[in-house]
Amino acid sequence: xxxxxxxxxxxxxxxxxxxxxxxxxxxxxxxxxxxxxxxxxxxxxxxxxxxxxxxxxxxxxxxxxxxxxxxxxxxxxxxxxxxxxxxxxxxxxxxxxxxxxxxxxxxxxxxxxxxxxxxxxxxxxxxxxxxxxxxxxxxxxxxxxxxxxxxxxxxxxxxxxxxxxxxxxxxxxxxxxxxxxxxxxxxxxxxxxxxxxxxxxxxxxxxxxxxxxxxxxxxxxxxxxxxxxxxxxxxxxxxxxxxxxxxxxxxxxxxxxxxxxxxxxxxxxxxxxxxxxxxxxxxxxxxxxxxxxxxxxxxxxxxxxxxxxxxxxxxxxxxxxxxxxxxxxxxxxxxxxxxxxxxxxxxxxxxxxxxxxxxxxxxxxxxxxxxxxxxxxxxxxxxxxxxxxxxxxxxxxxxxxxxxxxxxxxxxxxxxxxxxxxxxxxxxxxxxxxxxxxxxxxxxxxxxxxxxxxxxxxxxxxxxxxxxxxxxxxxxxxxxxxxxxxxxxxxxxxxxxxxxxxxxxxxxxxxxxxxxxxxxxxxxxxxxxxxxxxxxxxxxxxx
Numbered sequence: 001x002x003x004x005x006x007x008x009x010x011x012x013x014x015x016x017x018x019x020x021x022x023x024x025x026x027x028x029x030x031x032x033x034x035x036x037x038x039x040x041x042x043x044x045x046x047x048x049x050x051x052x053x054x055x056x057x058x059x060x061x062x063x064x065x066x067x068x069x070x071x072x073x074x075x076x077x078x079x080x081x082x083x084x085x086x087x088x089x090x091x092x093x094x095x096x097x098x099x100x101x102x103x104x105x106x107x108x109x110x111x112x113x114x115x116x117x118x119x120x121x122x123x124x125x126x127x128x129x130x131x132x133x134x135x136x137x138x139x140x141x142x143x144x145x146x147x148x149x150x151x152x153x154x155x156x157x158x159x160x161x162x163x164x165x166x167x168x169x170x171x172x173x174x175x176x177x178x179x180x181x182x183x184x185x186x187x188x189x190x191x192x193x194x195x196x197x198x199x200x201x202x203x204x205x206x207x208x209x210x211x212x213x214x215x216x217x218x219x220x221x222x223x224x225x226x227x228x229x230x231x232x233x234x235x236x237x238x239x240x241x242x243x244x245x246x247x248x249x250x251x252x253x254x255x256x257x258x259x260x261x262x263x264x265x266x267x268x269x270x271x272x273x274x275x276x277x278x279x280x281x282x283x284x285x286x287x288x289x290x291x292x293x294x295x296x297x298x299x300x301x302x303x304x305x306x307x308x309x310x311x312x313x314x315x316x317x318x319x320x321x322x323x324x325x326x327x328x329x330x331x332x333x334x335x336x337x338x339x340x341x342x343x344x345x346x347x348x349x350x351x352x353x354x355x356x357x358x359x360x361x362x363x364x365x366x367x368x369x370x371x372x373x374x375x376x377x378x379x380x381x382x383x384x385x386x387x388x389x390x391x392x393x394x395x396x397x398x399x400x401x402x403x404x405x406x407x408x409x410x411x412x413x414x415x416x417x418x419x420x421x422x423x424x425x426x427x428x429x430x431x432x433x434x435x436x437x438x439x440x441x442x443x444x445x446x447x448x449x450x451x452x453x454x455x456x457x458x459x460x461x462x463x464x465x466x467x468x469x470x471x472x473x474x475x476x477x478x479x480x481x482x483x484x485x486x487x488x489x490x491x492x493x494x495x496x497x498x499x500x501x502x503x504x505x506x507x508x509x510x511x512x513x514x515x516x517x518x519x520x521x522x523x524x525x526x527x528x529x530x531x532x533x534x535x536x537x538x539x540x541x542x543x
Contacts, residue, residue, distance in 0.1 A: 008054035012042055020059075028064045031080065035072040044069075044076030048083065057087030066096040067103070070129045071122035081129060085136035093137045094150065097130050101157045104130075108164040124165045124173045131158060131180040138187045148200035151188065155207040158184075159214050166218035171248075174222020175255040181215040182255075182262035189265045209266055213281035216259055220284055220316040225252035227287055227322035228362055235329060239365075244358035256288035276302055280309070280316055287319035295323075297332045304339050311346050321362060328369035335373040343370055344382045348399075352392035364398050371402060372409070376421050379406060380431060388435045393458050400465040403432065404472060411476055426483040428473075436466045437497040445504040451513065460518045463501065467525030474532040485536050502526065 005023065006016040014026050030047060033040035051057050062084040069077045085093055104126060134154065141147055162177065169177060185208045191197045197204065229244035263285060277286060283306045286293055296302075303323065310320040324343075327333050344367055351364040371379050383406065386399035410423035422428070439445060444459055454460060470493065473484045483489050501522065508519045 004054040005056060005059070008050055008056040008059070011050040011054065012047065023059050024061050027059045028061055028068075031065050032068050035068050035074060035077065037074075044072070044074045044080060046076070048076045048079040051080070051083050057083045060084050060088055062088045062092045062096045063099075066093070066133070067100060070100055070126040073122075073125060078129065078132070081133055082136055085133050086140070090137050090140045090142075093133060094141070094154075097133055098154070100126065100130055101154070101161065104161055104165075105157070108161070124169045124177065127158075127161050127165050128173065128177050128180050131177070131184050135180065135184045135187045138184075138190070143191065143194050143196035148191075148197045148204065152200065152203055152207055155204070155211050159207070159211045162211070162215050162218050166215075166222075169219060169222055171222045171224055172251070174219035175251055178215055178219050178223070178255040179258040181212060182258035185212050185262040186265050205266065212259065212262055212266070213279065216256075216284050217280045217315065220280075220319070221314075223252040223256060223284075223288075223318070225249045225256065225288070225318070227318050228325060229358060231322055231325055232362060232365070235325075240358060240361060244356075253288070256284070257290065260285065260288060260290060277306060280306060282306070283310060283323070284316050284319050287316070287322050292326075295327055295330060295333075297334050300327050300333055300339060301336060303327075304342070308342060308346060311350065321359075321366070324366050325362075325369075328366065328373070333373070335370065337374055337378040340370045340374045341378060341382060343367075344386075348386055348389070348395045349392055351398065352394035364402075368402055368405060371406065376406075376410070376423060380422050380427075384431055384435070387432060393462075397458070397462040397465040400436065400462070400469050404469050407473065407482070408476060411481065424481045426481075428482045429484070429489065433492075436469065437493050439463065439497070439500070445500045451516070454516055454518070457518075460522065464518070464521050464525060466497075467522065467529060471525065471528050471532055474529065474536065487540075490533060490536075498526065498529070 009016045009018060009023065009026075012027070012030060014023070014030075018026060027047065030040065030042050031044065034042060034044045034047065051060065060080070060083060066081060066084060069081050084096075104123065107123065158181070162181070166174065166177070188204060188208060191204070192201060194201075224246055226245040226249040229246070230249070232239050233243060233245065277283060283303065286303075307320050307324060310316045347363045347367050347370075351360050351367065354360050354363070371382065374382070383399060383403050386395055387403060389395050389399070406423045407428060410421040413421060413424065419425075422431070440459060440462070441447075449457070470484075473482060477484050480486065505519060505523050505526070509515050509523065
């Protein structure tokens with residue numbers, strides 16, 4: 001052992017004349033006490049510092065201490081494992097990792113390991129530690145046929161453990177696992193030109209690709225690089241009052257840079273994907289490519305199946321929203337109607353029910369961008385469904401805003417185009433009149449409601465959107481392309497919709513209770529409509 005062994009032992013308050021075997025056992029015992037938070041005046045950091053200072057790594061027994069250190073979060077634990085990987089017998093380190101893998105597999109398979117149950121985060125931490133150990137020990141391994149076969153087995157084991165462990169990972173643990181797997185991939189790629197592994201390397205490379213892909217997808221929820229929030233806020237700084245970019249997003253981006261580097265080492269090319277996207281991992285790589293990948297005009301058709309699965313299964317969710325926004329805001333994107341229709345089935349559900357206000361707002365923005373690229377007929381059909389959606393009534397009000405966008409856009413078109421656009425014709429009232437200009441249910445105003453019921457009512461919000469749409473249409477359709485200014489149309493809307501609303505508002509405003517803000521908003525909307533209609537009547541009389 002090192003000539004500095006006596007000083008090393010004294011630093012750890014051990015007898016300086018211990019035999020080599022007793023020294024190793026004593027160090028193992030000290031590590032066990034410190035790692036398990038039992039009474040010990042010596043910490044793991046102290047032990048590592050002494051090992052480093054006195055060059056006594058040979059006193060460490062990896063077969064014993066690695067099992068103790070893997071689940072430990074104590075300062076110095078990772079450093080001691082690295083000491084083993086760098087200075088202990090490489091074969092013993094690999095054997096210790098194989099043992100740890102077996103124990104973790106038994107845990108996930110439900111085996112009772114003497115009644116011991118690790119905390120979920122310790123399980124993920126242990127797996128990350130195993131990967132890190134392998135990365136560090138690889139340069140010291142003597143290559144041979146058996147070595148290559150062992151690594152094929154280890155990579156397969158790591159892949160299955162990542163699948164089991166990733167749901168337990170915290171944000172930081174998921175990011176660390178991605179980075180460590182990426183480092184392992186790059187380390188093993190150094191064997192590419194080694195004669196001893198020439199026959200086995202193609203198989204190793206396939207396993208490396210599979211391990212990296214599995215890790216990136218399994219830990220996608222931990223990346224949290226705020227791609228969607230950052231891109232929309234750079235595109236539209238006033239998109240939201242409060243930034244939705246998450247603190248610490250840079251660490252998620254750093255983990256994916258590590259993954260991209262590993263991907264480049266595997267493919268021997270740039271970090272961007274050189275083939276047609278076929279798997280969820282391709283979706284993640286594409287979203288995080290640096291510099292941003294060039295998106296072809298047909299990319300939406302290629303990504304469509306992956307995007308749908310991602311949004312429905314909540315896998316690589318941020319990445320999918322980011323890619324959709326990038327695709328929809330570039331000018332040359334092709335938008336087949338069937339793809340737009342399918343996306344407008346999934347996205348409105350998110351805009352209606354997602355717990356995050358930013359996601360609700362962002363997905364509604366995506367729906368707007370999709371509709372703006374569709375031909376007028378499928379656009380109209382989608383809006384008819386959304387404005388009368390029974391499954392997600394929350395989307396009805398926002399859908400009226402989307403209808404307003406379509407009508408205003410059509411009214412500004414040149415005459416040659418506007419004449420064939422249903423949004424600039426009386427078809428608007430035929431398609432949407434029965435939805436917009438009546439309450440749902442029809443007896444909404446007739447039924448007595450408590451103040452609490454009115455406060456939580458989605459219908460009051462929808463009615464407010466209907467009034468806003470009607471007012472804007474009265475004001476902007478000066479050529480009366482939609483027939484909104486026809487006397488018969490004004491009378492119909494008044495009798496079927498506005499008059500019952502007036503009666504209900506009169507009752508609300510004359511009650512002793514202070515009126516709700518929603519009620520006051522409806523009254524304001526009615527007043528604006530009355531002013532607009534009076535102006536139209538006055539202009540008609542002056543002709």
